[in-house]
Amino acid sequence: MLTKKHAIFMQEALKEARRAFEEDEVPIGAVVVYKNKIIGRAHNQVERLKDPTAHAEMLAITSAASTLNTKWLNGASLYVTIEPCSMCAGALVLARIKNLFYGADDPKAGACGSVLNIANHRVLNHRIQIEKGILKKECGVILKDFFKKKRG
Secondary structure (H helix, E strand, O other): OOOOOHHHHHHHHHHHHHHHOOOOOOOOOOEEEOOOOEEEEEEEOHHHOOOOOOOOOHHHHHHHHOOOOOOOOOOOEEEEEEEEOOOHHHHHHOOOOEEEEEEEOOOOOEEEEOEEHHHHHHOOOOEEEEEEEOOOOHHHHHHHHHHHHHHH
């Protein structure tokens, strides 16, 4: 259910995605929220850092853990513009993120329900509450525009 709070935090994730777009990175943005405050934010930096793990979610988790000076993000929520991949979904489980809110589905690599569901796999020690479709249209459009530009 789209609440004003969800829309505000997803808009912040979209700001990060726009930064990625401007830097010619795949435009995905993420923010980590704890007690209604953003404690971590990031956008994809795979190309800039020459690092295949530099996804928005991974960098936002690192930032949030640093802010709280802890390895666990119990009670925190992640807002991300697209459904996380398997690497990022695994990191969310390991970080013990409580809630995941994402915009667009990823039918090719989504690991939170589309292709796999790592975030709620029955054998893992942590499960994440997931709500999808937050500002879905806006989150999808920025990705479509980026790849349209790339294909020229």
